[in-house]
Amino acid sequence: MTVRAPAMRDVARLAGVSHQTVSRVLNGHPHVREQTRLRVQAAITELGYRPNRAARTLVTGRSQVLGVVALNTTLYGPASLLSAFELAAAEAGFAVSVGSVRNLDRTSITAVVERHLAHRVAGIVVIAPVESAGEALECLPTDIPLVTVDGDPRRPVPLVTIDQVEGGRLATRHLLDAGHQTVWHVSGPADWFDSAGRLAGWRETLQAAGAEVPPVLQADWSAASGYRCGQMLARTPEVTAIFTANDDLALGVLHALHEHGRRVPEEVSVVGFDDVPDAAYFIPPLTTVRPDFDTVAEASLGLLLTQIDAGVDHTLRQTISPTLITRDSVAAPR
Amino acid sequence: MTVRAPAMRDVARLAGVSHQTVSRVLNGHPHVREQTRLRVQAAITELGYRPNRAARTLVTGRSQVLGVVALNTTLYGPASLLSAFELAAAEAGFAVSVGSVRNLDRTSITAVVERHLAHRVAGIVVIAPVESAGEALECLPTDIPLVTVDGDPRRPVPLVTIDQVEGGRLATRHLLDAGHQTVWHVSGPADWFDSAGRLAGWRETLQAAGAEVPPVLQADWSAASGYRCGQMLARTPEVTAIFTANDDLALGVLHALHEHGRRVPEEVSVVGFDDVPDAAYFIPPLTTVRPDFDTVAEASLGLLLTQIDAGVDHTLRQTISPTLITRDSVAAPR
DNA sequence: GTACTTCTTGTTAACGTTAACGTAATGGAC
DNA sequence: GTCCATTACGTTAACGTTAACAAGAAGTAC
Numbered sequence: 001m002t003v004r005a006p007a008m009r010d011v012a013r014l015a016g017v018s019h020q021t022v023s024r025v026l027n028g029h030p031h032v033r034e035q036t037r038l039r040v041q042a043a044i045t046e047l048g049y050r051p052n053r054a055a056r057t058l059v060t061g062r063s064q065v066l067g068v069v070a071l072n073t074t075l076y077g078p079a080s081l082l083s084a085f086e087l088a089a090a091e092a093g094f095a096v097s098v099g100s101v102r103n104l105d106r107t108s109i110t111a112v113v114e115r116h117l118a119h120r121v122a123g124i125v126v127i128a129p130v131e132s133a134g135e136a137l138e139c140l141p142t143d144i145p146l147v148t149v150d151g152d153p154r155r156p157v158p159l160v161t162i163d164q165v166e167g168g169r170l171a172t173r174h175l176l177d178a179g180h181q182t183v184w185h186v187s188g189p190a191d192w193f194d195s196a197g198r199l200a201g202w203r204e205t206l207q208a209a210g211a212e213v214p215p216v217l218q219a220d221w222s223a224a225s226g227y228r229c230g231q232m233l234a235r236t237p238e239v240t241a242i243f244t245a246n247d248d249l250a251l252g253v254l255h256a257l258h259e260h261g262r263r264v265p266e267e268v269s270v271v272g273f274d275d276v277p278d279a280a281y282f283i284p285p286l287t288t289v290r291p292d293f294d295t296v297a298e299a300s301l302g303l304l305l306t307q308i309d310a311g312v313d314h315t316l317r318q319t320i321s322p323t324l325i326t327r328d329s330v331a332a333p334r
Numbered sequence: 335m336t337v338r339a340p341a342m343r344d345v346a347r348l349a350g351v352s353h354q355t356v357s358r359v360l361n362g363h364p365h366v367r368e369q370t371r372l373r374v375q376a377a378i379t380e381l382g383y384r385p386n387r388a389a390r391t392l393v394t395g396r397s398q399v400l401g402v403v404a405l406n407t408t409l410y411g412p413a414s415l416l417s418a419f420e421l422a423a424a425e426a427g428f429a430v431s432v433g434s435v436r437n438l439d440r441t442s443i444t445a446v447v448e449r450h451l452a453h454r455v456a457g458i459v460v461i462a463p464v465e466s467a468g469e470a471l472e473c474l475p476t477d478i479p480l481v482t483v484d485g486d487p488r489r490p491v492p493l494v495t496i497d498q499v500e501g502g503r504l505a506t507r508h509l510l511d512a513g514h515q516t517v518w519h520v521s522g523p524a525d526w527f528d529s530a531g532r533l534a535g536w537r538e539t540l541q542a543a544g545a546e547v548p549p550v551l552q553a554d555w556s557a558a559s560g561y562r563c564g565q566m567l568a569r570t571p572e573v574t575a576i577f578t579a580n581d582d583l584a585l586g587v588l589h590a591l592h593e594h595g596r597r598v599p600e601e602v603s604v605v606g607f608d609d610v611p612d613a614a615y616f617i618p619p620l621t622t623v624r625p626d627f628d629t630v631a632e633a634s635l636g637l638l639l640t641q642i643d644a645g646v647d648h649t650l651r652q653t654i655s656p657t658l659i660t661r662d663s664v665a666a667p668r
Numbered sequence: 669g670t671a672c673t674t675c676t677t678g679t680t681a682a683c684g685t686t687a688a689c690g691t692a693a694t695g696g697a698c
Numbered sequence: 699g700t701c702c703a704t705t706a707c708g709t710t711a712a713c714g715t716t717a718a719c720a721a722g723a724a725g726t727a728c
Contacts, residue, residue, distance in 0.1 A: 050448065050451055050452050051452055052392065052452070052454065053452045053453045053454070054388045054389075054391035054392040054397065054453070054454055055388075055392050057388035058386065058388040058389050058392050063388065065431070065453075072417055072420065072421050073417065074410065074413055074414050074417055074611070076408065079408055079413050079417070080408050083406055083407070083408055083413070083434065086406065086432055086433075086434040087406050087434050087436070090433065090434060090446075095431050095433070095449060095453065096431065096432050096433075096434075097399070097429050097430065097431045097432075098420055098430050098431075098432050099420075099424065099429070099430075100417065100420040100421050100424060100430075102421070112424075114384065115429060117384055118384050118385055118386070118387045119387045119388070119399075119429065120386065120387070120388055222611060223611065223612045223614065223615035224614070224615070226615070227615055248611070248612055251612050251615045251616075252615050254617070255615045255616075255617060258617050277408070277556060277557065277582070278557045278582055278585050278612070280557065280558070281557035281558070281560070281561055281585050281586050281588075281589045282585075282589075283588070283589055283592050283617050
């Protein structure tokens, strides 16, 4: 049989103090004599005492855990975001409980949020890049700190977002500046805000420049769908510049152009989005737009902590601008 | 001011039963009259009652949370594993608390494990692909269900692992079978078990075939380091077949070969490892070895649940074999 | 009818922590 | 000396749940 794990009262007995004093030492309260504190700490290490967070959560009504609702995906963007957020949270002394969902529909999101609430998490981050997620957020309790990442800019919810429109502008302007008459666009899934924003930035820039706006090629995020769009583009002689909604799509497009013998960047220029680690080693190295996921993670943690300290606030909002990374996949048209 | 969240006793009062009966309904105990159960459930929904997991954890001494210790990385392998594990755990009714660490050294791992233990997690998964992680596991408490993924095969710890050696064999044999005299290898970081296993499988297969064993090119996991190794390989005329420890390295190698005008697969054949989603759209599409991360995740969850139910067992062990995915980057030498 | 089981419910006591309050002891200011 | 603030503790009562035990009702075997 295993013995009971030591509790506060065991530490207290060994140190010859009350359990409340142990609690004070653990929580760094003032008004504890140095000598007493050392005795308590010695007792803690001697017994191998580990505080029971569940008891603490029960009595305070709030845990030191942050809940995340994330799409179950290995897409570079969401994965990077999650990873960065975990690290930031850990540094702020919070554990992170991840609730993956297969789809960001209302039922799935609500279920995960319920689970988080049952655990009395201190706050919730919803990585909500699609339309349906926004709807789900409508019917959530409003009295808990919550931050949306990559969510619907029109909803009255605390929001941290990458400026997708600006990203679309950067890419498109870069191609126009290189001398192209117009820019074709391979878009991500229609229900993603990322797609919508990048597409809006692209269209807006073309219109502002008086350039013709070619039809949009609708894809998902995969290289496979990029390849299919790329085959159509490769067969269309007037195409000289392409902006794809992410780097995977760009890879598929590059592949198709290569198969059709259309050289990049000599005949066709391509710009991607995300700056995945491999982008610099595509053939040719890909010019792309880099969102700063670390900053997004820190910002969302910041908004969460603000609300935890100072109360829920639905007006908080932060936008992070992406930057253009120029490599070899763009050149002037011939 | 906000009202207190409803507790079990509020539900009990509304339903006209004792709180213990509510508990029985919630936990699906038998010996509750159908009519009573319906009354209780009606009260639950009417009040919007949510059980307090912290209280449950406190009294049972164990939470419905699984702790993960993972390297903070966006590498495809670890990220996929984590993602798959979260989903599997959620389906088994467990929440997942992720503890990211920058390095898998002893201090970092111990700190994260301590945090998990303080939360009284039901079990811990350590994704421990490097040597130093194995050492850290030595000095962990032995009375909690724990599973190592991708860890040191020589340690007496429950372990789920991809058969890296077999993967190395598959890749190498495939290249030898295509008619190549020998196969060069670009290896991952020396302290990763993944690297060591793949390298061992490669070396073993060459020796068994009586082929010459060329010097190993040591890289990290990045396309950048693959590119650097690729430049050396491209300048070495006798190189006709290359096996890289992952797909990113392969991309870097492909890039270097392309720059030096050495055609793949006509002059040089390349095989990668991981089957990242983009691999099919590299130029040329990459032949690679695919580890089944979903199966690994399910297996590790299984070993964890077994131990949670039936007690800690250090002899549990499971190995998942990878499969070869053939595409266009391999051909017979001229 | 008695004795024994099974079903259904209630009562009480934990679990380990923090909050609120109480109470000496100490140290100035006057 | 008194008065009061500050320091350094201890005592008691929660928090919301489950486990253990109790106990009445109902059914069954004889």
